[in-house]
Structure formats: C-alpha cells, structure tokens
Amino acid sequence: xxxxxxxxxxxxxxxxxxxxxxxxxxxxxxxxxxxxxxxxxxxxxxxxxxxxxxxxxxxxxxxxxxxxxxxxxxxxxxxxxxxxxxxxxxxxxxxxxxxxxxxxxxxxxxxxxxxxxxxxxxxxxxxxxxxxxxxxxxxxxxxxxxxxxxxxxxxxxxxxxxxxxxxxxxxxxxxxxxxxxxxxxxxxxxxxxxxxxxxxxxxxxxxxxxxxx
Amino acid sequence: xxxxxxxxxxxxxxxxxxxxxxxxxxxxxxxxxxxxxxxxxxxxxxxxxxxxxxxxxxxxxxxxxxxxxxxxxxxxxxxxxxxxxxxxxxxxxxxxxxxxxxxxxxxxxxxxxxxxxxxxxxxxxxxxxxxxxxxxxxxxxxxxxxxxxxxxxxxxxxxxxxxxxxxxxxxxxxxxxxxxxxxxxxxxxxxxxxxxxxxxxxxxxxxxxxxxxxxxxxxxxxxxxxxxxxxxxxxxxxxxxxxxxxxxxxxxxxxxxxxxxxxxxxxxxxxxxxxxxxxxxxxxxxxxxxxxxxxxxxxxxxxxxxxxxxxxxxxxxxxxxxxxxxxxxxxxxxxxxxxxxxxxxxxxxxxxxxxxxxxxxxxxxxxxxxxxxxxxxxxxxxxxxxxxxxxxxxxxxxxxxxxxxxxxxxxxxxxxxxxxxxxxxxxxxxxxxxxxxxxxxxxxxxxxxxxxxxxxxxxxxxxxxxxxxxxxxxxxxxxxxxxxxxxxxxxxxxxxxxxxxxxxxxxxxxxxxxxxxxxxxxxxxxxxxxxxxxxxxxxxxxxxxxxxxxxxxxxxxxxxxxx
Numbered sequence: 001x002x003x004x005x006x007x008x009x010x011x012x013x014x015x016x017x018x019x020x021x022x023x024x025x026x027x028x029x030x031x032x033x034x035x036x037x038x039x040x041x042x043x044x045x046x047x048x049x050x051x052x053x054x055x056x057x058x059x060x061x062x063x064x065x066x067x068x069x070x071x072x073x074x075x076x077x078x079x080x081x082x083x084x085x086x087x088x089x090x091x092x093x094x095x096x097x098x099x100x101x102x103x104x105x106x107x108x109x110x111x112x113x114x115x116x117x118x119x120x121x122x123x124x125x126x127x128x129x130x131x132x133x134x135x136x137x138x139x140x141x142x143x144x145x146x147x148x149x150x151x152x153x154x155x156x157x158x159x160x161x162x163x164x165x166x167x168x169x170x171x172x173x174x175x176x177x178x179x180x181x182x183x184x185x186x187x188x189x190x191x192x193x194x195x196x197x198x199x200x201x202x203x204x205x206x207x208x209x210x211x212x213x
Numbered sequence: 214x215x216x217x218x219x220x221x222x223x224x225x226x227x228x229x230x231x232x233x234x235x236x237x238x239x240x241x242x243x244x245x246x247x248x249x250x251x252x253x254x255x256x257x258x259x260x261x262x263x264x265x266x267x268x269x270x271x272x273x274x275x276x277x278x279x280x281x282x283x284x285x286x287x288x289x290x291x292x293x294x295x296x297x298x299x300x301x302x303x304x305x306x307x308x309x310x311x312x313x314x315x316x317x318x319x320x321x322x323x324x325x326x327x328x329x330x331x332x333x334x335x336x337x338x339x340x341x342x343x344x345x346x347x348x349x350x351x352x353x354x355x356x357x358x359x360x361x362x363x364x365x366x367x368x369x370x371x372x373x374x375x376x377x378x379x380x381x382x383x384x385x386x387x388x389x390x391x392x393x394x395x396x397x398x399x400x401x402x403x404x405x406x407x408x409x410x411x412x413x414x415x416x417x418x419x420x421x422x423x424x425x426x427x428x429x430x431x432x433x434x435x436x437x438x439x440x441x442x443x444x445x446x447x448x449x450x451x452x453x454x455x456x457x458x459x460x461x462x463x464x465x466x467x468x469x470x471x472x473x474x475x476x477x478x479x480x481x482x483x484x485x486x487x488x489x490x491x492x493x494x495x496x497x498x499x500x501x502x503x504x505x506x507x508x509x510x511x512x513x514x515x516x517x518x519x520x521x522x523x524x525x526x527x528x529x530x531x532x533x534x535x536x537x538x539x540x541x542x543x544x545x546x547x548x549x550x551x552x553x554x555x556x557x558x559x560x561x562x563x564x565x566x567x568x569x570x571x572x573x574x575x576x577x578x579x580x581x582x583x584x585x586x587x588x589x590x591x592x593x594x595x596x597x598x599x600x601x602x603x604x605x606x607x608x609x610x611x612x613x614x615x616x617x618x619x620x621x622x623x624x625x626x627x628x629x630x631x632x633x634x635x636x637x638x639x640x641x642x643x644x645x646x647x648x649x650x651x652x653x654x655x656x657x658x659x660x661x662x663x664x665x666x667x668x669x670x671x672x673x674x675x676x677x678x679x680x681x682x683x684x685x686x687x688x689x690x691x692x693x694x695x696x697x698x699x700x701x702x703x704x705x706x707x708x709x710x711x712x713x714x715x716x717x718x719x720x721x722x723x724x725x726x727x728x729x730x731x732x733x734x735x736x737x738x739x740x741x742x743x744x745x746x747x748x749x750x751x752x753x754x755x756x757x758x759x760x761x762x763x764x765x766x767x768x769x770x771x772x773x774x775x776x
Contacts (some may be wrong), residue, residue, distance in 0.1 A: 050671055051668075052667075052671045052674065055599075055600025075671070076679050076680070076682075077772065080674070081669060081675050084671075084672070088668055088669050090669070090690075090691070091770055091771075092690040092767065092770055098753070101678070105721070121548060132772070134771035134772035148676065149675070149676065154675070158675075166488055182256055
C-alpha cells in the first residue's frame with residue numbers, strides 16, 4: 001500500500017479563473033511546505049483536502065491518503081487532521097472534554113480517561129483536564145489543540161499558518177513539538193505558511209505558489 | 214435533522230411565513246369585490262368600495278393613519294439618529310442603552326396603558342402635581358388620551374419604536390466603522406452631530422432602511438395601541454376595519470375587505486413616497502455636506518435628544534410603575550398621589566381569569582417560538598451546509614410579513630377560513646402568530662449564527678464529527694446565548710400579538726393581550742393593571758432567563774461569557 005498523502009493534479013478555480021495547481025506526494029513523516037503571498041489560495045488548498053471547499057470554488061484532481069482516494073468523502077470521514085493559527089478549542093468544553101471530543105471512539109471509560117491524561121502528560125500539561133480552555137496561555141492552548149487533533153488518530157496532518165499567532169520564543173518550541181509528534185507518528189504533513197523560518201524548520205521540500213494572472 | 218428534511222426547510226419556512234399573507238390578501242380581494250358565497254353574495258360588484266367611500270369617517274380615518282404613522286416614524290427616527298450622533302460611545306449612551314433594551318420587549322398594549330395612566334387628566338402626573346401646583350381637586354375636563362388628532366397615540370408609538378430603532382441601529386453601527394469616521398470629522402472641526410450626520414448616517418440608514426419601513430407600516434396600521442390611545446370618532450382606518458369584521462352582519466365583512474385593500478394601498482403609497490423622500494433628502498444632504506458647515510447647534514441638539522430619549526424611556530418605566538400601583542390599589546381618589554392603601558383584592562378577583570389567559574398565552578407563545586426557532590436553525594444550517602447565498606430579495610421576503618399591514622391580510626384570512634368552514638381556535642392562531650414570530654426570530658439569530666467561525670466546524674469535522682454532531686455538540690452549545698435570546702424575542706412577539714389572536718381565534722382564544730385590550734373600553738384601571746402587568750411579565754421574564762441561564766451554565770467558561 002502506498003503510505004502517505006498524495007496530491008494528484010489538483011487544480012482549483014474560483015469564479016475569476018484558475019487559482020492554483022499542485023501535484024505532489026508527501027511521504028509518511030515528511031513535511032511539505034507551501035508558501036506564497038496571502039490571497040494566493042493556500043488555505044483554499046487545505047479546504048479542498050479537508051473537504052470543506054466553499055461553494056464559490058471548483059476543483060479537479062484527487063487526494064490519495066494511504067492508498068485510498070478520499071476526494072469524494074465527506075469531511076468527517078477523511079482522517080485528515082488540521083491545525084489553524086487559532087487554537088479553536090471548543091469554548092464550552094473543558095480541556096479534558098475537548099480532548100475526549102477528539103479521541104477516536106472506543107475503549108472503556110477508564111481507558112479513555114487514561115489516554116487523555118497521557119496525552120496531557122506528553123505535552124507537560126498533566127492534571128489540566130478540568131480547566132476552562134479560555135484560562136490557558138497561548139502556548140498551552142496550542143499544545144491542547146495539537147493533542148486533541150492527534151488523539152483522533154488522523155492519517156495526515158495539515159497546518160494552516162499554525163504558529164503565526166505565537167511570539168518568537170514560544171513559536172520555535174511549539175513548532176518543534178508539532179513536527180516531532182508528527183514524525184513520531186509517521187504522519188505526512190502539509191503546511192501552508194508565509195513565514196520562511198517555519199518552512200526552513202520543517203526541513204522538507206518547499207513549493208511556492210504564484211499569483212495567477 | 215435527517216438528510217431529506219434539511220434541504221426542504223427554507224422552502225417550508227417561506228411557505229409558512231408568506232402563505233398566510235398571500236392567502237389573506239386573496240381572501241380580502243374577493244369579498245372586496247362583492248364575492249362572499251358564505252353570506253350568499255356573488256360578485257363582482259363595486260358595492261363594498263362604494264360603501265367604504267360613503268362612510269363619512271373615511272377621510273379622517275385615512276388621514277389619521279397617515280399622520281400618526283408618518284409622525285411617529287419621523288419623530289422616533291430623528292430622536293434615535295440624534296441620540297446616536299450626539300452620544301454613541303459615551304457613558305450616558307451606554308446607560309440609556311441599558312435602560313432601553315428591556316423596554317423593547319414590553320408589549321405595545323401594556324406600554325400604551327401605562328402611558329394613558331400617566332398622562333390622562335386623572336392620570337398619575339396630574340395627581341402628583343395636584344392640587345399643589347394646579348389647584349385641581351377634580352380631573353380637568355380635557356381630552357388628552359384618545360385625542361382627535363391622535364397625538365397621544367403617536368406618543369405611545371414613539372416610546373416603543375425608539376428602543377427598537379436604537380437597538381437595530383447599534384447593530385448597524387458595528388459594520389459602519391462609525392468611530393473612526395467621527396474622529397476624522399471631529400479632527401476636521403466638525404461638531405459631533407453634524408460630523409456624524411454627514412459621515413455615518415448615510416451608511417447606518419442604508420442598513421436600517423427595512424426596519425424603518427417596518428416601523429412605518431406598523432405605526433400606520435396598528436390596532437391595539439389605537440384602541441387604547443387613539444381617537445374614537447372616527448377611529449383610525451385599521452380600527453374601523455376590525456369593527457366591521459366583528460359586526461354580526463356579514464355584509465360588513467365586504468366593507469372590511471374593501472377597507473383592508475384600501476389600508477394596503479395607503480401603506481404602499483406612503484412607503485413609495487417615503488422612498489422618494491429618501492432620494493430628495495439624500496440630494497439635499499449632499500449639498501449640505503458640500504457647503505462644509507461645521508454645526509453650530511450641535512450641543513443643543515445633543516442635549517435635546519438625550520432629554521427626549523430620557524423622557525421617552527421614563528414614560529414607559531413610570532407607566533409600568535403606575536400599572537403596578539393600580540393593580541394593588543385600594544381606594545385611590547383624585548388628586549391623591551398614592552392610593553389610601555394597597556391590597557391583594559384586585560389580584561384575587563382577576564387572578565383566576567388572568568391565570569387562564571396566561572396559560573393560553575404561554576401555550577401559544579412557547580409552541581410558536583420553538584417551531585420558529587427550529588425552522589430558523591434549520592434554514593441557517595441548510596444555508597451553511599449547502600453553501601446557499603442569501604440575496605437581497607431573500608431579505609425582502611423575510612421582511613414582507615412585517616411590511617404588509619396586519620389589517621390588510623388578517624381579515625381576508627379569517628373570511629377565507631369561514632368560507633372553507635375551518636374551525637377557529639388555537640391551532641390557526643398559532644399559525645398566524647408564526648407569520649410574525651418567524652421573521653423576528655430569524656433576524657435575531659441569523660447574525661450570530663453566521664458570525665460563528667466556520668473553522669471550528671472544520672476542526673470538529675477533521676476530528677471525525679459528522680455534520681449533525683458538529684451542529685448539536687459544537688455549534689448550538691456555543692451559540693446557546695443568542696439562541697435563547699432569539700427564543701425570548703419570539704416569545705415576546707407572540708405574547709404581544711393582538712389582531713391575529715382576535716381575528717383568527719374568532720374571539721374564542723383568550724390571551725393576556727386580547728383580555729387587556731378588551732378592557733380598554735371600560736374604566737377598570739385595577740383590572741387593566743393586573744392584565745397589563747402580567748402581559749409585561751410574560752414578555753420580559755423569558756429575556757431575564759435567556760440572560761441568566763447561559764451565565765449560570767457557562768459560569769466556568771470564560772470564552773463564552775461575552776459571546
């Protein structure tokens with residue numbers, strides 16, 4: 001089976017014309033960085049991969065994940081995790097409940113509770129289960145968001161400018177953590193960013209999208 | 214919500230909202246031309262129109278409709294715009310805003326009764342200043358309430374429309390970047406009001422145009438406020454239509470139908486003229502802007518507007534206070550400022566009847582509001598899932614039931630029901646309420662629902678949550694507060710409905726509002742106090758709960774406390 005996230009001849013158009021074309025394979029554990037000025041359609045590409053492309057756009061091509069064509073699947077069946085620049089923790093749920101929302105179904109109550117506790121220990125947030133996410137610091141929120149996503153056992157990871165809201169010191173720390181966790185789980189990672197440092201730190205190939213005329 | 218249901222909800226909602234309006238207009242059209250098989254009449258004939266035109270009160274009634282409607286709208290709009298211009302963003306304004314918000318849900322009838330009890334010759338104001346200042350030891354013989362010019366009726370409308378227009382405008386202000394415009398204008402030497410009127414007003418007005426039309430159409434055709442505060446000889450056209458409708462002589466229904474079409478024409482005509490006036494004022498305004506006047510009278514205008522806004526909210530508050538006093542009053546002779554004693558006797562006497570009416574009011578309001586809320590959420594969710602776009606025409610459709618005068622289509626709807634032998638009763642009344650509750654619930658919820666960050670939905674879906682799970686487990690809990698507010702809006706609108714309950718219920722459905730308005734012709738102030746207060750409570754309490762419940766539930770969730 002072909003492990004990895006393969007983007008095959010993807011072409012996305014808006015009503016104004018062609019927006020972007022991409023064709024690239026991402027191996028497990030590898031990071032592809034997509035760069036380009038804002039408005040070039042980087043986030044639109046991610047929306048296409050997650051299955052949430054707005055109706056104003058049309059797209060061709062296919063997305064293969066671990067050998068399966070997921071292009072036609074509904075968003076919640078794709079097993080593609082995504083992190084945005086905002087943590088987007090559900091404000092009505094505690095930290096633990098946020099993680100439980102992400103945690104793939106199955107297991108007894110105790111097992112699930114243990115997995116959540118383990119996940120929090122993994123990112124130095126032991127005992128944070130009952131906290132209100134709004135009371136966490138920016139770095140803590142980012143770590144919870146990461147673990148929530150990883151607990152859902154995705155087969156690929158998308159990053160939409162994930163570090164741009166964090167200050168410089170925190171940024172490198174969270175970035176290393178995300179890449180390390182993704183590598184440990186052998187996830188193919190697609191990151192869009194306009195920050196050259198992020199792309200460098202990713203250590204993988206970089207493609208730059210140009211504004212189409 | 215399973216798949217086959219959701220995509221059909223927008224169409225179903227439109228049908229429930231506009232179907233009765235269309236049917237009612239159709240139901241007025243036939244009898245207006247003399248065709249009413251139920252009464253053994255077949256048309257077409259012009260007799261109904263001749264009869265209405267022969268009614269000696271018609272010119273005055275029609276004129277009253279126009280003067281009170283246009284007058285109330287112009288005055289409340291001017292007051293609101295000057296208030297916003299002079300004070301938005303200041304502490305005084307925030308205080309006023311907080312005072313006005315609860316007033317929005319006070320039913321029109323209760324506010325009108327309160328005002329009547331204040332300003333009548335034997336009202337509270339006269340009692341407070343008599344005999345010390347006036348020397349009166351009996352109520353002076355002047356006609357204040359129900360004056361022939363409709364001035365007190367206009368006042369009753371103004372005190373209720375000011376809170377509505379203010380809250381609508383505040384919502385519009387957010388999108389107009391008013392603060393930066395006003396800062397620049399002030400830096401260029403403009404006074405607050407002049408600067409605001411020249412830079413912000415055009416943008417705000419463009420946003421609130423439809424609600425202003427709603428106020429105009431409503432004020433021109435209102436029935437309950439007109440019955441309580443409006444003139445009697447003749448009454449306004451809308452009140453006369455209702456009188457014709459309740460006449461046992463079925464012939465009179467032909468007149469009512471013709472009158473309904475006349476009322477519709479009147480409202481449409483005035484709306485068209487209003488639109489033309491907008492254009493003229495815009496032209497004049499451009500000249501005013503070009504002349505570059507900086508505004509000499511701004512401070513006076515600002516103080517005047519604040520005073521007017523204060524008096525207007527005080528009128529509603531003191532009106533509710535005097536309603537409360539009357540409901541507990543023992544003997545209260547003129548010119549005593551307060552009753553000799555307070556008693557529960559009024560509540561004991563009217564309690565059982567009022568409780569029954571409260572029950573009926575609650576059953577109707579709760580059912581209708583929940584249905585309206587479910588339809589609204591369904592429509593908004595369908596819009597989100599299927600990427601539907603809401604056009605300007607769609608927004609007009611939403612406002613349509615509020616722009617067509619109630620007296621234009623409800624008589625026809627009742628006649629139609631009579632024709633097909635449908636039973637009057639609670640269920641048809643609920644359907645009629647839904648016509649008015651739906652637009653308000655939708656308008657209340659649509660902005661926060663659409664403002665929800667869709668990336669949250671993307672994240673939830675990426676975590677494996679199905680669209681229904683995203684809706685029920687993430688979106689609705691996050692939007693709990695606006696959802697409960699929309700529900701409270703729906704309840705308040707339903708509680709306040711007079712004409713749909715009266716006409717479609719055929720007099721057999723008794724709510725707090727129909728009971729209270731029915732008391733207007735009598736002089737039992739204690740009964741009016743009891744019913745008016747219960748009516749206000751029924752409309753206000755849901756708002757208090759809509760604020761308190763999420764605050765309690767989310768007391769440990771900072772991220773939702775202000776949202």
